[in-house]
Amino acid sequence: xxxxxxxxxxxxxxxxxxxxxxxxxxxxxxxxxxxxxxxxxxxxxxxxxxxxxxxxxxxxxxxxxxxxxxxxxxxxxxxxxxxxxxxxxxxxxxxxxxxxxxxxxxxxxxxxxxxxxxxxxxxxxxxxxxxxxxxxxxxxxxxxxxxxxxxxxxxxxxxxxxxxxxxxxxxxxxxxxxxxxxxxxxxxxxxxxxxxxxxxxxxxxxxxxxxxxxxxxxxxxxxxxxxxxxxxxxxxxxxxxxxxxxxxxxxxxxxxxxxxxxxxxx
Amino acid sequence: xxxxxxxxxxxxxxxxxxxxxxxxxxxxxxxxxxxxxxxxxxxxxxxxxxxxxxxxxxxxxxxxxxxxxxxxxxxxxxxxxxxxxxxxxxxxxxxxxxxxxxxxxxxxxxxxxxxxxxxxxxxxxxxxxxxxxxxxxxxxxxxxxxxxxxxxxxxxxxxxxxxxxxxxxxxxxxxxxxxxxxxxxxxxxxxxxxxxxxxxxxxxxxxxxxxxxxxxxxxxxxxxxxxxxxxxxxxxxxxxxxxxxxxxxxxxxxxxxxxxxxxxxxxxxxxxxxxxxxxxxxxxxxxx
Numbered sequence: 269x270x271x272x273x274x275x276x277x278x279x280x281x282x283x284x285x286x287x288x289x290x291x292x293x294x295x296x297x298x299x300x301x302x303x304x305x306x307x308x309x310x311x312x313x314x315x316x317x318x319x320x321x322x323x324x325x326x327x328x329x330x331x332x333x334x335x336x337x338x339x340x341x342x343x344x345x346x347x348x349x350x351x352x353x354x355x356x357x358x359x360x361x362x363x364x365x366x367x368x369x370x371x372x373x374x375x376x377x378x379x380x381x382x383x384x385x386x387x388x389x390x391x392x393x394x395x396x397x398x399x400x401x402x403x404x405x406x407x408x409x410x411x412x413x414x415x416x417x418x419x420x421x422x423x424x425x426x427x428x429x430x431x432x433x434x435x436x437x438x439x440x441x442x443x444x445x446x447x448x449x450x451x452x453x454x455x456x457x458x459x460x461x462x463x464x465x466x467x468x469x470x471x472x473x474x475x476x477x478x479x480x481x482x483x484x485x486x487x488x489x490x491x492x493x494x495x496x497x498x499x500x501x502x503x504x505x506x507x508x509x510x511x512x513x514x515x516x517x518x519x520x521x522x523x524x525x526x527x528x529x530x531x532x533x534x
Numbered sequence: 535x536x537x538x539x540x541x542x543x544x545x546x547x548x549x550x551x552x553x554x555x556x557x558x559x560x561x562x563x564x565x566x567x568x569x570x571x572x573x574x575x576x577x578x579x580x581x582x583x584x585x586x587x588x589x590x591x592x593x594x595x596x597x598x599x600x601x602x603x604x605x606x607x608x609x610x611x612x613x614x615x616x617x618x619x620x621x622x623x624x625x626x627x628x629x630x631x632x633x634x635x636x637x638x639x640x641x642x643x644x645x646x647x648x649x650x651x652x653x654x655x656x657x658x659x660x661x662x663x664x665x666x667x668x669x670x671x672x673x674x675x676x677x678x679x680x681x682x683x684x685x686x687x688x689x690x691x692x693x694x695x696x697x698x699x700x701x702x703x704x705x706x707x708x709x710x711x712x713x714x715x716x717x718x719x720x721x722x723x724x725x726x727x728x729x730x731x732x733x734x735x736x737x738x739x740x741x742x743x744x745x746x747x748x749x750x751x752x753x754x755x756x757x758x759x760x761x762x763x764x765x766x767x768x769x770x771x772x773x774x775x776x777x778x779x780x781x782x783x784x785x786x787x788x789x790x791x792x793x794x795x796x797x798x799x800x801x802x803x804x805x806x807x808x809x810x811x812x813x814x815x816x817x818x819x820x821x822x
Contacts, residue, residue: 278636289624360619363585364609
C-alpha cells in the first residue's frame with residue numbers, strides 16, 4: 269500500500285507538470301473561465317437583482333467557481349484520458365509495475381491542485397475587477413471546503429467513467445465540452461437560476477452543477493441573497509445528498525466501464 | 535528453464551487468423567528475433583507475451599508465469615519497447631526516464647541510461663521536440679530502465695540512421711552480456727543477424743523456419759555464388775563446389791581472377807526465398 273501511495277504521489281507531480289505545460293488545458297482551465305468571468309460580469313453589471321443586495325458579478329463568480337469544479341475534474345479527465353488511451357500513455361503504464369491505483373491517485377491529486385489554482389485566479393479577478401468580498405465567516409469557508417471536496421470527488425469519478433464515451437482523443441473535446449456548457453446554461457451559472465423555465469430547473473436539479481452553484485452562492489454571497497433561491501434557502505443538506513449520490517454513481521460507473529485500451533483492441 | 539516458452543498459440547480477429555499455432559522457446563539469456571512481413575503475427579505474439587492480449591488457445595509462459603496472470607513483481611522483471619507512441623510529450627527526456635525509474639525495485643541510473651541511448655544532449659528537451667529516431671531511443675531507455683530480465687523490443691530501430699542503429703546494437707550487446715533475455719521483432723535483417731542467436735520467420739501466423747541466422751533455410755549448406763569478370767562481362771555461377779570452380783578459374787587467368795567474389799546467400803536472400811516458397815505452398819493448398 270505504501271508503495272502505491274508513494275508512486276501515486278510521484279504520479280501527481282508528473283500529472284501536474286504535464287497539465288500546466290499543456291496549452292489546451294491552460295486555455296480550458298484558466299484563460300477561458302477568466303475571460304468568461306470578465307465578459308459576463310461586465311455585460312450584466314447592471315442587471316436588476318431585486319432586494320438581494322448582490323451584483324450579478326458576485327452571483328456569476330459563485331457560478332464560475334462551481335463550474336471550476338466541473339472544468340478541472342470532469343472536463344479535464346474526460347478529455348485527457350481518451351487522449352492518453354490513444355497516444356500510448358496508458359499502454360506504456362500497463363506494461364510497467366506501477367500499481368493501477370497510483371495512476372488514479374495521480375489524477376485525483378492533479379485535479380485538486382488544478383482546482384485550487386483556478387479558484388485563486390477567479391477570486392483574484394473577482395476582487396480586482398468586481399469588488400467582490402471574500403467569505404468572512406469560518407462556516408462559509410468550511411462550506412467552501414466540503415462542497416469543493418465532495419464536488420471534485422464526484423465529478424472526478426464521473427469524468428473517469430465518461431472517458432469511455434469519446435472513441436478517440438481528437439474528438440474528445442467535442443463530446444465533453446457541450447455537456448459542461450449545457451449544464452452551465454441550465455444550472456444557474458450564466459443566468460439567474462430562478463429566472464429559467466421550470467422544466468430547465470427540473471432538468472438541472474438532477475445533476476451536480478446546480479447544487480454546486482447554489483452551495484457556492486452560500487459561500488460567496490450574503491445571506492440576504494437567499495431571496496434569489498427557489499426555496500428561499502441555500503439547501504446545503506440537499507446539496508450534500510445529491511453530491512453524495514453522484515459520488516456513489518460515479519464510483520460504480522468508473523469501476524465498471526473504465527478501459528485501459530481503445531475499443532476494438534484485445 | 536526457458537525464459538519464454540510458447541506452445542501452439544492461436545489468435546483470431548474476426549475472419550483473420552493472426553496466429554495459427556506457433557511454438558517457440560527463448561532460453562535464458564538468449565536473443566531471438568521474429569522476422570516476417572507486416573501482418574504476419576509478430577506483434578500479436580509479442581503482445582500476448584507482454585500480457586496485453588489474450589490468446590484464443592495454446593500456452594504462453596514468460597519467466598514461468600502465464601502473462602494473463604502476471605503480478606507486479608513479475609512485471610518488474612520485464613522491459614517493454616512497444617511499436618509506436620506519442621505520449622510523454624510535455625515532459626523532458628530526463629523527467630520521463632527518472633519518473634519511470636521509480637516504478638522498479640532496482641533501476642539503472644537514469645543519467646547512465648540516457649547516455650547509453652545517446653540522448654544526453656537532449657536530456658533537457660521536451661519529448662515532443664525529439665526527432666522520430668530520438669523518440670525511439672527514449673522508448674528504449676524506458677524499456678531498459680528497470681534492469682529487466684526479459685526485454686521485448688518491437689521494431690526498436692525504426693527511424694534510426696545507420697550510426698544510431700550501430701550504437702543501439704552496442705547497447706543491446708551490453709545487455710546481452712549481462713544476461714538479459716531478448717525477444718526482438720524487426721524488419722532489418724542485418725539487425726537480426728547481428729543481435730540474434732536464433733531467428734524465427736513468421737508468415738500467416740505460423741513459424742515457417744527457425745534457426746541460427748547463419749543456418750536459416752539451409753543457408754550454410756546451400757549453393758554458393760561465384761562471380762568474376764571475364765572479357766569485360768560480369769559472370770556468375772551457382773555451384774555446390776565453389777572451391778573446384780575457383781581452382782578452374784585460377785588456371786584460366788594468368789594472375790588474379792578479376793573481381794572474384796564467392797558468397798553464400800545473404801540472410802535477406804534466404805528470407806525472401808522462404809517467404810516465396812511459403813506463398814507458393816499457400817497457393818497450391820488453395821488450389822487443391
